[in-house]
Amino acid sequence: MSDPRATTTGNRGLQIEEPLIFEQGSPDKTAVDLPEPPSTKDRLGGVRRSGPIGLPGLSEPEVVRHYLRLSQKNFSIDHGFYPLGSCTMKHNPRLNEKLARLPGIGDLHPLQPTATVQGALALIDACAHWLKALTGMPAVAMSPAAGAHGESVGLMTIRAALEDRGDARKRVLVPDSAHGTNPATAHACGYAVEGIPADDRGRVDLAAFREKLDADVAAIMLTNPNTCGLFENDILDIAAAVHDAGAFFYCDGANLNAIVGRVRPGDLGVDCMHINLHKTFSTPHGGGGPGSGPVVLSEALAPYAPVPYVVQGPDGFELIEDPARSDAKPFGRIKGFHGQFGMFVRALGYMMSMGSDGLRQVSGDAVLNANYLLACLRDTVTLAFEGPCMHEVLFDEGFLKETGVTTLDFAKALIDEGFHPMTVYFPLVVHGAMLVEPTETETKATLDTFVETMKALTARARAGDVEYFQEAPRLTPRRRLDETMAARNPILRWRPPAVDKAAE
Amino acid sequence: MRYLPLTDDDRRRMLDTIGVHSVEELFRDVPDAAMLAEPVALPRHQGEIEVERAFRDFAAANLSPSSAPSFLGGGVYRHHLPATVDHLIQRGEFLTAYTPYQPEVSQGTLQSLFEFQTQVALLTGMEVANASMYDGATACAEAVKMAARIKKRDRVVISGGLHPHYREVTATYNRFVGLRDAALPPDWRGGEDAAAAIDAKTACVVVQNPDFFGRVHDYSGLASACHAAGALLVVVVTEVISLGLLKSPGEIGADIVAGDGQSIGNALSFGGPTVGILATREKFIRQLPGRLAGQTVDVDGRRGFVLTLSTREQHIRRDKATSNICTNSGLCALAFSIHLTLLGEAGFTRLAELNHAKAVELADRLETIEGVEVLNDSFFNEFTVRLPRSAADAVEAMAKQGVLGGVPVSRLYPGESELEPLLLVAATETNTDQDIDALAMALRGALQ
Numbered sequence: 048m049s050d051p052r053a054t055t056t057g058n059r060g061l062q063i064e065e066p067l068i069f070e071q072g073s074p075d076k077t078a079v080d081l082p083e084p085p086s087t088k089d090r091l092g093g094v095r096r097s098g099p100i101g102l103p104g105l106s107e108p109e110v111v112r113h114y115l116r117l118s119q120k121n122f123s124i125d126h127g128f129y130p131l132g133s134c135t136m137k138h139n140p141r142l143n144e145k146l147a148r149l150p151g152i153g154d155l156h157p158l159q160p161t162a163t164v165q166g167a168l169a170l171i172d173a174c175a176h177w178l179k180a181l182t183g184m185p186a187v188a189m190s191p192a193a194g195a196h197g198e199s200v201g202l203m204t205i206r207a208a209l210e211d212r213g214d215a216r217k218r219v220l221v222p223d224s225a226h227g228t229n230p231a232t233a234h235a236c237g238y239a240v241e242g243i244p245a246d247d248r249g250r251v252d253l254a255a256f257r258e259k260l261d262a263d264v265a266a267i268m269l270t271n272p273n274t275c276g277l278f279e280n281d282i283l284d285i286a287a288a289v290h291d292a293g294a295f296f297y298c299d300g301a302n303l304n305a306i307v308g309r310v311r312p313g314d315l316g317v318d319c320m321h322i323n324l325h326k327t328f329s330t331p332h333g334g335g336g337p338g339s340g341p342v343v344l345s346e347a348l349a350p351y352a353p354v355p356y357v358v359q360g361p362d363g364f365e366l367i368e369d370p371a372r373s374d375a376k377p378f379g380r381i382k383g384f385h386g387q388f389g390m391f392v393r394a395l396g397y398m399m400s401m402g403s404d405g406l407r408q409v410s411g412d413a414v415l416n417a418n419y420l421l422a423c424l425r426d427t428v429t430l431a432f433e434g435p436c437m438h439e440v441l442f443d444e445g446f447l448k449e450t451g452v453t454t455l456d457f458a459k460a461l462i463d464e465g466f467h468p469m470t471v472y473f474p475l476v477v478h479g480a481m482l483v484e485p486t487e488t489e490t491k492a493t494l495d496t497f498v499e500t501m502k503a504l505t506a507r508a509r510a511g512d513v514e515y516f517q518e519a520p521r522l523t524p525r526r527r528l529d530e531t532m533a534a535r536n537p538i539l540r541w542r543p544p545a546v547d548k549a550a551e
Numbered sequence: 552m553r554y555l556p557l558t559d560d561d562r563r564r565m566l567d568t569i570g571v572h573s574v575e576e577l578f579r580d581v582p583d584a585a586m587l588a589e590p591v592a593l594p595r596h597q598g599e600i601e602v603e604r605a606f607r608d609f610a611a612a613n614l615s616p617s618s619a620p621s622f623l624g625g626g627v628y629r630h631h632l633p634a635t636v637d638h639l640i641q642r643g644e645f646l647t648a649y650t651p652y653q654p655e656v657s658q659g660t661l662q663s664l665f666e667f668q669t670q671v672a673l674l675t676g677m678e679v680a681n682a683s684m685y686d687g688a689t690a691c692a693e694a695v696k697m698a699a700r701i702k703k704r705d706r707v708v709i710s711g712g713l714h715p716h717y718r719e720v721t722a723t724y725n726r727f728v729g730l731r732d733a734a735l736p737p738d739w740r741g742g743e744d745a746a747a748a749i750d751a752k753t754a755c756v757v758v759q760n761p762d763f764f765g766r767v768h769d770y771s772g773l774a775s776a777c778h779a780a781g782a783l784l785v786v787v788v789t790e791v792i793s794l795g796l797l798k799s800p801g802e803i804g805a806d807i808v809a810g811d812g813q814s815i816g817n818a819l820s821f822g823g824p825t826v827g828i829l830a831t832r833e834k835f836i837r838q839l840p841g842r843l844a845g846q847t848v849d850v851d852g853r854r855g856f857v858l859t860l861s862t863r864e865q866h867i868r869r870d871k872a873t874s875n876i877c878t879n880s881g882l883c884a885l886a887f888s889i890h891l892t893l894l895g896e897a898g899f900t901r902l903a904e905l906n907h908a909k910a911v912e913l914a915d916r917l918e919t920i921e922g923v924e925v926l927n928d929s930f931f932n933e934f935t936v937r938l939p940r941s942a943a944d945a946v947e948a949m950a951k952q953g954v955l956g957g958v959p960v961s962r963l964y965p966g967e968s969e970l971e972p973l974l975l976v977a978a979t980e981t982n983t984d985q986d987i988d989a990l991a992m993a994l995r996g997a998l999q
């Protein structure tokens with residue numbers, strides 16, 4: 048009866064259970080030896096803390112073990128295949144980590160006199176140059192901290208340009224397949240959001256789009272290639288219609304990896320587009336950030352870009368931080384200091400490593416890998432829309448019909464096989480979406496193993512082994528977690544047990 | 552090319568399987584006119600040796616604060632980073648994971664976020680904290696929008712002691728959502744009366760502690776005034792090490808705390824990336840933007856963690872979300888959490904004491920220089936001095952002597968003539984007695 052795999056400790060070989068830091072150590076321990084502070088007078092103005100903060104104290108070996116053990120409970124690109132659609136989980140080169148930590152790069156203060164940071168400003172300028180050349184756009188705002196932040200800058204720039212010509216508009220068109228950040232951004236920039244349905248080819252429904260486009264529309268926010276992994280082949284007509292209506296074309300550039308080095312958004316009629324450096328340009332996702340989301344801009348929008356920005360002056364590079372010193376019309380400021388400099392370093396290191404030839408190969412291989420998966424799986428898994436696809440392929444849950452297995456169950460079974468699941472239930476325009484983005488940094492052997500696994504799991508589902516899927520994953524540090532309980536009774540921090548009792 | 556594993560033979564076999572002759576055929580949905588026939592006009596690929604050399608050249612054109620006496624603050628501070636921090640955050644399992652959407656294979660990130668949230672709540676004296684924002688300035692702007700939603704009011708009082716970048720970012724965000732700012736003038740003399748600016752439409756008052764000019768405040772009177780008028784108090788912290796020594800914002804009566812956690816665990820990195828922190832009272836969590844890690848159990852009854860309360864967020868609520876934030880500052884939050892764990896209560900408190908003591912020594916020293924006047928009656932590790940000449944010019948002159956002697960206030964508040972002689976100087980545990988000597992000498996020289 049007893050589970051032969053049960054252990055006294057709860058540990059399982061290399062998988063070691065790890066309590067919270069607050070459940071370890073003692074207040075008098077520390078892993079940082081600091082000198083005794085010199086005795087000086089107190090100039091704190093009488094606002095000194097009286098009680099303890101409540102932080103735990105651990106020695107260095109305990110801290111190292113804690114985080115090492117935690118790290119071993121994560122799946123990562125370094126482990127294996129991570130085909131998370133829309134997220135571009137490609138290899139993160141370690142060279143770029145080294146570059147970001149070089150003395151004279153990682154240790155610069157943002158408010159040093161600009162004469163002492165000419166190399167840093169040159170680096171920002173070089174990164175900007177690559178981004179402009181690759182997108183065929185004349186200007187770029189470097190300061191946004193991530194894709195969604197770039198979306199804000201894009202729409203704020205558009206609104207500033209419209210207001211400047213006395214043409215306040217109220218609505219922004221957003222396809223139903225768009226990422227959640229798009230409607231959220233439009234709203235945060237003071238616009239009403241209007242959806243556009245997808246047609247049966249997974250593209251923008253042109254008739255519906257034309258019907259909604261009028262003189263009150265400020266912009267369309269269109270992802271291209273779109274979130275179904277397809278190139279919007281009517282894009283030139285869409286851009287022309289948007290411009291004829293006096294509106295702007297915002298392109299969500301999250302999927303730039305599909306076209307980098309082959310197609311320039313500037314040639315597609317785009318007015319502005321954010322670039323997630325943490326996707327196409329390989330800066331690490333870091334478990335959720337930091338990212339960087341520079342926004343490329345057309346001539347018409349460039350004057351409204353936010354401060355700060357770098358210009359080349361007679362005595363070297365200058366940083367324009369003060370709108371009054373600008374000869375343009377910046378709409379304001381959206382971030383402290385000068386943007387995600389550490390990410391510019393990494394992205395530039397990547398771009399210089401790949402070069403124009405390598406980046407062209409990147410999009411070619413990314414698209415090849417996705418279409419290879421499409422071809423190998425189309426008879427097994429339901430393809431949502433006919434290909435060719437771009438850098439990612441969208442399936443839906445049609446193939447699981449009547450098996451009792453859901454997209455979520457299927458994803459969890461993939462985890463036991465050593466894969467990170469694809470993006471599930473996004474985009475919202477198909478049922479039980481499975482969006483698979485292999486990226487160019489995977490071998491054919493990995494893709495083949497994934498294909499075999501998908502086929503074997505599908506056969507298992509069709510054979511009626513529902514329980515196998517509903518019980519998955521079985522081999523992970525934790526099995527399915529109760530998300531309803533987490534939301535209903537939120538526990539968002541640790542509290543000392545004794546205090547909890549006293550409060551009851 | 553070292554990052555691309557496919558061989559030409561692989562590519563050919565894959566094209567055969569797909570049933571096309573070339574990769575170009577897969578791009579057939581792209582309008583012909585937009586397909587580039589040639590690579591973009593940029594340099595070709597390079598090896599590590601060449602790329603590293605190019606970056607060493609960039610580095611050589613900068614004056615690094617690690618190799619010069621440096622007293623720069625103004626929202627970003629140079630602190631010692633234990634070697635362990637950088638080692639641990641570079642473990643691939645942390646560095647190369649995405650947002651923890653699949654909790655069964657993300658317990659490492661999720662548990663560390665839960666610990667981060669707890670640490671931030673403890674430091675700020677708040678009940679809950681989120682899993683990070685982009686930086687302090689955007690956290691401040693989001694705090695203000697949050698207060699406006701909670702209070703359903705549209706006016707915001709901004710203290711003249713708030714970091715100018717935070718003011719500008721908040722003003723920019725506000726303008727687009729139709730919130731009105733009442734921004735008080737730069738409070739370099741101290742003594743601002745923010746309570747007097749509150750009216751019946753005021754959603755919140757935003758103050759900073761220590762303020763931009765370095766002064767330390769007990770805002771409990773202001774907190775009471777806010778609450779009496781039905782407004783919230785937002786307290787901004789740009790130097791989180793100060794929380795080791797000062798009363799927490801929570802103790803003072805803050806409703807929302809926004810700040811930048813750079814000082815703990817994060818390199819200067821020319822000002823980014825850093826880690827925005829946002830903490831509040833439990834009753835406001837439904838209005839809190841950003842990700843939240845929460846505790847739960849798995850099917851076997853074991854404790855585990857998940858992202859929770861996502862009905863506040865863009866991927867569920869779309870245009871009704873509390874914010875559009877998606878990617879945040881995950882790895883910077885991890886660095887913060889590891890550094891603070893290494894320090895512990897004893898180390899963190901001592902670090903704060905050390906910073907204060909260094910700054911007191913520095914102030915004592917600068918006061919001995921003729922014409923230099925320390926304006927602060929109180930400070931933590933940063934204060935403002937008035938010079939008998941333009942501070943920007945003095946800073947340029949000191950830089951020529953290889954000393955990074957502080958931040959001229961006019962860099963952040965341009966065009967205000969009475970601010971031109973003001974210099975912001977910060978001292979941390981990294982500054983030695985020799986650094987202080989070097990600054991005193993360079994400043995004397997700059998004032999000759």
Ligand SMILES: Cc1ncc(COP(=O)(O)O)c(C=O)c1O
Pocket residue numbers: 133134193194195196226228229270274299301302323338340876877878
């Ligand atoms: C299509 C799309 N748009 C926007 C975003 C938002 O980008 P970020 O997470 O960098 O803010 C994402 C990524 O999550 C995305 O996939």
